[in-house]
Amino acid sequence: MKCKRCSGPAVVEVRRHNAAFCADCFVHHVREQVRRAIKSHDMFGPEDRVLVCVSGGKDSLGLWDILLDLGFRASGLYLGLGIGEYSERSRLATRAFAAQRGAELIEVDLRGEYGFDIPTAGKKGSRSTCAACGLSKRYVFNRVALDHGFDVVATGHNLDDEAATLLGNTLRWQTDYIARQHPALPEREGMVKKVKPLHRLSELETATYAFIRGIDYVVEECPLVAGNTQLRHKEAMNALEARSPGTKAQFFLGFVEKAASVFAGEDRQGVALTPCERCGQPTTGRFCAFCRARAQVLGERLAQAAGDPRTDHRQVAGELSEEVMPAEIYASSGGRDG
DSSP states (O other), rough: OTTTTTOOOOOEEEEGTTEEEEEHHHHHHHHHHHHHHHHHTTTTTTTSEEEOOOOOOHHHHHHHHHOOOOOOEEEEEEEEEHHHHHHHHHHHHHHHHHHHTOOEEEEEEHHHHSSOOHHHHHHHSSHHHHHHHHHHHHHHHHHHHHTTSSSSSOOOHHHHHHHHHHHHHHHHTTTHHHHHOOOOEOOOOBBBBEEETTTOOOOHHHHHHHHHOOOOOOSSSSOOTOOOOOHHHHHHHHHHHHHHHHHHHHHHHHHHIIGGGGGGGGTTSSSSOEEEETOOOOSSSOHHHHHHHHHHHTTHHHHHHOOTTSOHHHHHHHHHHHHHOOHHHHOOOOTTOO
């Protein structure tokens, strides 16, 4: 095979593009796909401060690497989830990358800051482990971005992630989630803009990029992810892709370009948001979903935590059960950050 760009010996084949690349040209291809995504969806500019949510995996570290090489003001955020040795390896990989690149890394420990870790949340809370993890990540990402003055939050969701999530949301006809599944979600009061610059690149492409670039990342999947519905949706999309290369791109990118506007009316942007009585983050009820989940795990009573002992706790429970969670923060996105 010859490289499509320079005609030299190719080392990587990208079947959906009907193309092959040498190592250098493949890196160029990946960067151009990210540059195109950023420009097409007006994600951020050279003066914006970008907070890249890094997990120690190939996607998020690869994204951070690309943004730094493209000249963007990108800092990393690592959230320690307390998942034993897996979290420790992830932390070390993230620290090593930041040190190698001389980049700013912000670290937050979930148990140290909020009193619980993800394994505990999965056992004591009413949400599944993956749901509790996704909720915690989205809350902390937004909180840290606000507290540190970042303009935008960037996550490492790739094409495989987005196609699988869209498939799941479509199978369940979760139209409000479908309406929010976009490569760039605008900022709202109390919510920082969120973007997914890798949405045009497949998981194979991001893994190949990390290998070529020599990025030392955590290879294994999270040990708590077994049985996650998202994995079954990925398997289904992989089977279709194997038979018809380009299916994932046609499905998700076609949705973004041609069908997303159809679901725009299902978006809950018009829902009134008020500050959570406990943490101040925007919510549709008295307490945000994260504070509600945290209180459940820790065995706290939210009304007391908010300094209102006169409140009827049965009334509070009723309000919380009827709360409509802002999809921008709490909508399902596969429970990962790359």
